[in-house]
Amino acid sequence: MSNVPTELRYTKSHEWVRREDDGTVTIGITEHAQELLGDLVFVEAPEAGSTYAVGDDCAVVESVKAASDVYSPLTGDIIEANEALADTPEVINTDPYGEGWIFKMKLADEGELDSLLDATAYAEQIAAED
Amino acid sequence: MPFIPHTEAEIKEMLETIGVSTTEDLFDEIPAALRAEGLESIPLGQSEMDVARLMHQRAAEDQRSLCFAGAGAYEHHIPAAVWELTTRGEFYSAYTPYQAEASQGTLQLLYEYQSMMTSLTGMDVSNASLYDGASSLAEAVLMAVRANRKSKSKRILTLRTVNPTYQSVANTITRHQGITLEEIDYDRESGCVDINDLPEEPGDVTALVIQQPNYFGNLENIDALTDWAHKHGALVVAVVNPTSLALLKPPGEWGEIGADIVCGDGQPLGAPLSSGGPYFGIMCCRKDYVRQMPGRIIGRTTDLDGKEGFTLTLQAREQHIRRSKATSNICTNQGLLVTAATIYMSLLGPQGLYKVASASHNNTKLLREKLSKVEGVTIMFNSPFFHEVVFKFDVPVIEVMNALSAQGIVAGVLVGDHYPELEKCLMLCATETKTEKDIDTLVDSISRIASTLDTTKRSIQPEMA
Numbered sequence: 326m327s328n329v330p331t332e333l334r335y336t337k338s339h340e341w342v343r344r345e346d347d348g349t350v351t352i353g354i355t356e357h358a359q360e361l362l363g364d365l366v367f368v369e370a371p372e373a374g375s376t377y378a379v380g381d382d383c384a385v386v387e388s389v390k391a392a393s394d395v396y397s398p399l400t401g402d403i404i405e406a407n408e409a410l411a412d413t414p415e416v417i418n419t420d421p422y423g424e425g426w427i428f429k430m431k432l433a434d435e436g437e438l439d440s441l442l443d444a445t446a447y448a449e450q451i452a453a454e455d
Numbered sequence: 456m457p458f459i460p461h462t463e464a465e466i467k468e469m470l471e472t473i474g475v476s477t478t479e480d481l482f483d484e485i486p487a488a489l490r491a492e493g494l495e496s497i498p499l500g501q502s503e504m505d506v507a508r509l510m511h512q513r514a515a516e517d518q519r520s521l522c523f524a525g526a527g528a529y530e531h532h533i534p535a536a537v538w539e540l541t542t543r544g545e546f547y548s549a550y551t552p553y554q555a556e557a558s559q560g561t562l563q564l565l566y567e568y569q570s571m572m573t574s575l576t577g578m579d580v581s582n583a584s585l586y587d588g589a590s591s592l593a594e595a596v597l598m599a600v601r602a603n604r605k606s607k608s609k610r611i612l613t614l615r616t617v618n619p620t621y622q623s624v625a626n627t628i629t630r631h632q633g634i635t636l637e638e639i640d641y642d643r644e645s646g647c648v649d650i651n652d653l654p655e656e657p658g659d660v661t662a663l664v665i666q667q668p669n670y671f672g673n674l675e676n677i678d679a680l681t682d683w684a685h686k687h688g689a690l691v692v693a694v695v696n697p698t699s700l701a702l703l704k705p706p707g708e709w710g711e712i713g714a715d716i717v718c719g720d721g722q723p724l725g726a727p728l729s730s731g732g733p734y735f736g737i738m739c740c741r742k743d744y745v746r747q748m749p750g751r752i753i754g755r756t757t758d759l760d761g762k763e764g765f766t767l768t769l770q771a772r773e774q775h776i777r778r779s780k781a782t783s784n785i786c787t788n789q790g791l792l793v794t795a796a797t798i799y800m801s802l803l804g805p806q807g808l809y810k811v812a813s814a815s816h817n818n819t820k821l822l823r824e825k826l827s828k829v830e831g832v833t834i835m836f837n838s839p840f841f842h843e844v845v846f847k848f849d850v851p852v853i854e855v856m857n858a859l860s861a862q863g864i865v866a867g868v869l870v871g872d873h874y875p876e877l878e879k880c881l882m883l884c885a886t887e888t889k890t891e892k893d894i895d896t897l898v899d900s901i902s903r904i905a906s907t908l909d910t911t912k913r914s915i916q917p918e919m920a
Contacts, residue, residue, distance in 0.1 A: 366771075372604055387771045387772070390776075391776045392746075392772045392776070392777060
């Protein structure tokens with residue numbers, strides 16, 4: 326069973342969202358997602374300054390098997406992308422909830438956070454997939 | 456004899472199993488309005504014997520002519536060994552082999568091809584080829600839109616001196632994807648784009664497409680154009696003739712940092728003219744954009760025993776994995792033509808290719824000098840050129856062409872078809888296959904025909920009563 330930290334929020338498409346103290350959110354892909362993908366070799370992170378709506382594809386994670394889209398869990402502006410991933414995409418495999426974060430967003434509507442899954446609901450979803 | 460293995464009984468059985476009554480029912484989901492009612496302009500089928508007879512008749516009409524036509528497809532000498540080797544059973548398959556365990560020879564050949572193309576273009580990576588020159592430009596435009604993530608406009612500027620048929624194909628393929636192609640006109644004296652005619656504030660431009668040598672055979676000011684594009688945040692797509700790169704500066708060295716994507720037609724490298732195809736497209740790029748490049752890429756690796764081997768690489772974004780989100784769904788690889796090109800380049804080597812390019816340029820220079828001395832024929836542009844020249848005729852150019860055709864000479868290409876302002880013009884090309892005698896034959900014939908057509912010079916004037 327994959328690690329699903331209780332303090333995070335999740336999407337059905339396997340992104341995690343962490344609300345920071347300054348009101349911004351940090352986003353990555355879950356441990357379960359990186360297990361499905363296998364060894365990551367390349368990450369195409371979004372450009373700072375660009376704007377995405379819920380469900381827009383905004384990044385690509387590429388493993389030796391496939392390139393997969395990362396969907397924006399929320400609506401808002403990208404304020405920072407994890408530049409370290411350009412040289413070390415494998416940190417998503419080793420530390421998906423920490424060093425392996427992909428981008429940070431400033432939200433248009435914080436209320437959207439409530440529409441995300443909590444850890445229990447996400448854990449149930451991935452258990453149902455297996 | 457039909458080549459479909461199923462019998463009527465088997466077809467009936469299969470239809471019954473899936474619960475439909477006729478084969479037609481399988482296409483039910485296609486709306487009636489979208490279905491072709493029949494192919495009215497296509498004649499009925501003919502027997503093999505009748506087709507063979509027809510083809511022999513047509514082939515007999517195809518005389519061995521003296522060809523001065525270019526405009527994107529060029530007659531070059533192809534050493535006999537090229538197609539002798541290419542058509543050996545080991546190579547004679549038109550498709551990329553996927554299975555590394557069964558296709559090391561072909562994969563190695565494609566790897567060598569890629570190495571040769573990167574060396575010719577001065578770029579970091581090459582794919583294993585595309586369909587042809589025109590579609591390679593369309594793919595380069597799509598790739599530029601993916602690669603230039605800072606640009607949101609999907610707006611491509613294209614020099615008007617880029618092969619008009621390539622522009623047309625690129626437009627057809629890209630226009631329904633929100634991409635616009637805008638032309639930048641050329642200077643009428645030089646037949647090249649004047650850097651001073653480019654806008655100072657062009658707005659958001661995704662890419663600039665430059666062809667070198669341009670469609671008229673002239674050499675564009677590639678360094679200034681490349682730097683202009685990069686200064687305004689646009690990528691540079693270079694359309695090139697691979698033969699010319701033996702003489703000219705490779706796109707990887709254009710301007711301060713070089714072109715970003717290189718495409719073009721590989722036909723000059725060992726493919727016969729053959730009425731327009733099959734040819735193959737080339738595509739190279741800088742390493743930063745390799746993940747946006749369509750098509751197959753062959754890589755070198757080591758196997759479990761530590762031995763060198765070759766395999767498809769970077770396929771995570773191809774259609775069998777990414778489906779509709781793949782970098783391209785028409786990344787057809789022209790394996791057999793690429794095999795011929797690789798053998799052609801191997802046989803010639805860098806010096807051989809340099810000789811082909813130099814001889815083509817020198818022959819065209821000779822043709823330019825000699826033909827410009829004919830009365831009523833003028834050189835249209837004053838730029839440096841590679842192996843094509845545009846001439847303006849005082850007499851009707853179509854009649855000159857027809858008269859030459861009757862003598863077995865394909866005089867050139869009418870550029871007025873795509874450029875109305877050049878309606879009296881003919882574009883000629885003399886590659887290394889032409890001798891001085893061939894050029895004299897052409898020039899003498901044109902001289903004679905032009906003076907016959909020139910009504911002001913007719914010796915017998917109607918007598919006045």
